[in-house]
Amino acid sequence: MAQFLPSGGSTESIQNVLNSIEDGRLAPESAIPLLARGKSATVSASWRRDRGESELETPDAVLEDLNRLVGLQEIKRMVRDIRAFVSIQSLRDQAGLTKNQQTFHMIFSGAPGTGKTTVARIMGRLFKALEVLPKGHLVEVERADLVGEYIGHTAQKTREVLKRALGGVLFIDEAYSLARGGEKDFGKEAIDTLVAATENYRDDLLVILAGYPDEMAWFLSTNPGLLSRFxxxxxxxxxxxxxLVQIARRLLRERDYTLATDAEAGLLQLLTDNEGYWHKNAGNARMVRNLLEHAIRRQAVRLTSRQTPLTRHDLMTLAWTDFEGGVG
Amino acid sequence: MEVVIVGAPNVGKSLFVINFTQYLGSREIQMEESSGASGLPRDRRLSFEKARRDLVSLYSPKTTQIQTMTAHVLINRQPQRLYLLDTPGINDGIAPDAAARWQIARTLERALTATTILHMIDASLVATRRRESLGAFDMAMLGWGRQLDCYGVIAHKMDRPGSHEGLRILRTQFPDVPIIPVSSITRRGYRELKLFLVRALT
Structure with missing residues (x-):
């Protein structure tokens, strides 16, 4: 909360005003203008935050958040490139030079749980901070939200989704499923509407198509227009x-747990041994989370069956025994 | 999500909150009083008839503390809980009673953090010189509200004579504030109000 306050003093002054009303020193009608001065900044910020928007974010603060994500070096570099490009374009614009008409529609390919949605959300905030998108919110949809049940329904449904996403980011998860049904499927109609929208709302909408790498490659090959528009x-x-171990450590810190030394070594060993051998879409953060949740439950069982009194340290520490048997 | 209903005494806040809760499809009133006899918040469940009988008065101000009623609205097809805060009416000037002043401070405090503020005005009295017509408090609220994007005015008692004139005056004086004509007797305007809230909350 505190970071949304414009200056340190305003909660204090609101409290002062309220106290004055209670003490009978201030009538409500004279209190309201005083509160309004404090509130217009504070509450409209919290109101915006409730709606998932943020105010007064600088591009650097957004990039800071991006850098905090584990791994994803290539993505981070790319996002920094985009940021530099946009900044220079707006400087060129100010200098009266022609502006490059660049579209920023993107394709995210990767296994589930590799950070696609997280990065999409950051993209929205970044483009808002750079004043490319007015709102920067994220609308996450999948095939069922776009494709209708009868002829003509699809275009209508898709347009509704587009309207909702206008000013922000439209994130289509598992986008390849739109082309899955072949020529006669309504998914094709949704693609056509989307492709038209990517051109028409170029300045007002960022479309991100996401999905597994193999399926996305196939999807792009089905419609020649897609490659050039994204x-x-x-x-x-x-x-x-x-x-993955680093992610595990971070997830645990959020929940007030720590890894015992043997558990950390064991986890790293386990993940290294299986690197490349997980079934195709498993090497991801979600799997780590499931592993940890399992371990947390096993730890609880281990602690309840112990006779000696439990210390704070015991309650926080996950040992390797908690992980064993929780894999697969 | 919190919606705070503020206004002068006897503009119809309590009846509106009860009827609007019913309109939104609740089966009974689930109410939290801000302080029961023990000084702690108290939960009550009331039928609509009993709520109207116990909580609403025709002549003198009845609500003495903040009452929170729970209702649900569908937003993107998801039921979202909506808290409607019925507040004690606020008079102009400094209240002589310390308890009343305390309640006023709490009401304004809740308004500061609410998702939406609904400011209720008795439309049938706007054009008259009665005590309940637009006073200093209402003017101050309207002045504040036009700076907010989460504020709406309910022109209440639209079933009364003179209310249309009052609505016209409000609309010409405050063209930049959303004003929704409502009557809790005929339930006119409830639909528009629900749409307004759903839009404000998404």
Missing amino acids: PLRLEFPDYSAHD
């Missing part, structure tokens, strides 16, 4: 064992 392609690689 010039930015970001690949989300599977996390390495080292990254």
Whole structure:
């Protein structure tokens, strides 16, 4: 909350005003203008935050958030490139030079749980901070939200979704499923409407198509117009064992747990041994989370069956025994 | 999501909150009083008839503390809980009673953090010189509200004579504030109000 306050003093002054009303020193009608001065900044910020928007974010703050994500080096570099491009374009614009008409529609390919949605959300905030998109919110949809049940329904449904996403980011998860049904499927109609929209709302909408790498490659080959309209392609690689341990550590810190030394070594060993051998779409952050949740439950069982009194340290520490048997 | 209903005494806040909760499809009133006899918040469940009988008065101000009613609205087809805060009416000037002043401070405090503020005005009295017509408090609220994007005015008691004139005056004086004509007797305007809230909350 505190970071949304414009200056340190305003909560204090609101409290002062309220106290004065209670003490009978201030009538409500004279209090309201005083509160309004404090509120217009504070509450409209919290109101915006409730709606998932943020105010007064600088591009650097957004990039800072991006850098905090584990791994994803290639993505981070690409996003920095985009940021530099946009900044220079707006400077060129101010200098009276012609502005490049660049579209920023993107394709995210990667296994589930590799950070696609997270990065999409950051993209929205970044473009808002750079004043490319007015709102920067994220609308996440999938095939069922776009494709209708009868002829003519699809275009209408898709347009509704587009309207909702206008000013922000439209994130289509598992976009390849739109082309899955072949020529006669209504998914094709949705693609056509989308492709038209990417051109028409070029300045007001960022479309991101996301999905598994193989399926996305096939999807792009089905419609020749797609490749040229989605010039930015970001690949989300599977996390390495080292990254996954780092993610695990971070997830645990959020929940007030720590890894015992043997558990950390064991986890790294386990993840390294299996690197490249997980079934195709498993090497990801979601798997780590499931692993940890399992371990947390096993830890609880281990602690309840113990006779000695439990310390704070015991309650926080996950040992390797908690992980064993929780894999697969 | 919190919606705070503020206004002068006897503009119809309590009846509106009860009827609007019913309009939104609740089966009964689930109410939290801000302080029961023990000084702690108290939960009550009331039928609509009993709520109208116990909480609403025709002549003198009845609500003495903030009452929170729970209702649900569908937003993007998801039921979202909506808290409607019925507040004690606020008079102009400094209230002589310390308890009343305390309640006024709490009401304004809740308004500061609410998702939406609904400011209720008795439309049938706007054009008259009665005590309940637009006073200093209403003018101050309207002045504040036009700076907010989460504020709406309910022109209430639209079933009364003179209310249309009042609505016209409000609309010409405050063209930049959303004003929704409502009557809690005929339930006119409830639909528009629900749409307004759904838009404000998404």
